[in-house]
Amino acid sequence: MRAAYASAIDADDPLAALSVGDLAAPEPPDGWVTVDVRASSLNHHDLWSLRGVGLPADRLPMILGCDAAGIGPDGREVVVHAVVEDPADPRGFSLLSERHPGTFAERVSVPAANVVAKPAGLSFTDAACLPTAWLTAYRMLTTRGRVDEAEAVLVQGAGGGVATAAVVLAAAMGKRVYATSRDAGKRERIAALGATAVEPGGRLPERVQVVIESVGAPTFEHSQKCAAPGARIVVCGATGGMVAPLNLPRVFMMQLDVLGSSMGTAAELAALMDLLVERDIRPVVDSVHGFSQVRDAFARLERGDVFGKIVLDHTR
Template identity: 55%
Template sequence: MLAVAAVSQSSHDPLSGLEVGERPEPEVPEGWTTVELRAATLNHHDLWSLQGVGLPADRLPMILGCDGAGLDAEGNEVVVHALVGDHNWRGDETFDPKRSILSERHPGTFAQRVAVPKRNLVPKPASLSFEEAACLPTAWLTAYRMLTTRSGIAPGSALPPGSTVLVQGAGGGVATALVALGSAMGLRMWVTSRDEAKGASAVDQLGADAHFPSGARLPHKVDAVMETVGAATWGHSIRSLRPGGTVVVCGATSGDPSPAEMTRIFFLQLSVIGSTMGTRDELERLLSFLDVTGVRPIVDASYPLADAAGAFAKLHEGDVFGKLALTMG
């Protein structure tokens, strides 16, 4: 079958390790099944794997890709939940110490077919295209969990409608998902961006209430900050919060922040909450939310699976607003 794999790794030239070609059909352990993929989407995780982050060299070659949607063995339209945990684990699978996501221990979704645990399949609403559905399992699920499960004062609660939320960065997959979802949930969504056009697009296309240059002084303090950037924006995130506010962290693409702003955090009684991916149940709720509200992911561009190198080059350059998709025909 045709697939996209990491065959080598390089921190300075990650795309040199990308190979598009024939790969063996997936092995199907007991309790697993196969999905005939129709679409998959790229994440920065795929670039990190090519850089040697999170994917040990002894697992190469590894088919890349976390997100996908397609047809199950019975022909049903499904979305693949990317998080694979211990089959004995009970409860929130994001806390399973043995968890991984597709393309870390098990071959990923940048292929014509992928093997996954049967419990990882979620029905796809007919109202969503395969490309739209394939945007959801990583970036959009991460955003949904941040807003609904991790952002409220009480564990498992969400911010009340009308709260002001700052999203650092306007163009990435998680950031665009945060703005679109938050706006549909009745939150006042503000974004920052170094790119004026991306900031304006967040307002015009996603429903953000306002956009500001990175690091700008805001009109007033916010109730919560959604932080994916790390070192480059951390100080601004902490300074932007009202007393008792919350910053929800799902990543640090620019590295760990220093200083950590501990004095401001304890003096203003701020909450710093980590958030990782999401559960299968949350993915099911996210799909229902999109089905009912009509909110849809923005697909910046689509590429045939055979042209995956072009999609990776665009992601590597960073000129993306929304998600990049691969289609399998």
């Protein structure tokens, strides 16, 4: 079957490690099912895999991709939940494309419990954006950030998948949303999504109860300064640097919670889709590429000039 996969590891030039060609179709073990993929979407996780982060050379070739929507074995339209229970992993789970073949292929096999019904109101393109970035943002806001107790939210580094999702979701939940971006054009687009856009490090008119943090070192000090007493700073990544300053006096005097968050559950994915349909909101899509253009899609992601999700249409 046609697939996009890591055929090598290249920390300096990840696209050199990307191959597109025919691989054997997955053989699902007991309790697993196979989904015919109609659309998938890219994440920075895919570039990290090509660099060898979380993907050692002894697992190559490895089909990339965490996100997918398609047709389940019973003919239903479904969305694939990418988190697989894995006692051998220190996290207790692994993601598709780490130990098990991913979604950038004609078919993907997953545990039966990882197949979630797709609402009729969501297209395959929209649904394919949700299982990683949008689910991560949803869990950060709800389960970890307790956004229902908040009035204002700060999202650092809006423009990427998780941050843009957090802006849209928090605004749809009726919160006052502030979002930062270094790019003036992205700040205009953020404002159009319902947020007050500010430059990185800019002063806010109020302190916020929830901070969505995926940038790391360049923004973390600002995140602490903007946090109200008892606020939750929820961290899902560190694209700008892994080592961030932690102002311990501010943490204990303001009684801040610094919380890690990663992905979400299948039940949270179903709740996220219900919310999108109920509030009539849709994922922000940067661009849609035919599967034959997968290299162009990866190159766009690596360049970083992205606003929203990059989607692969597996039907062309």
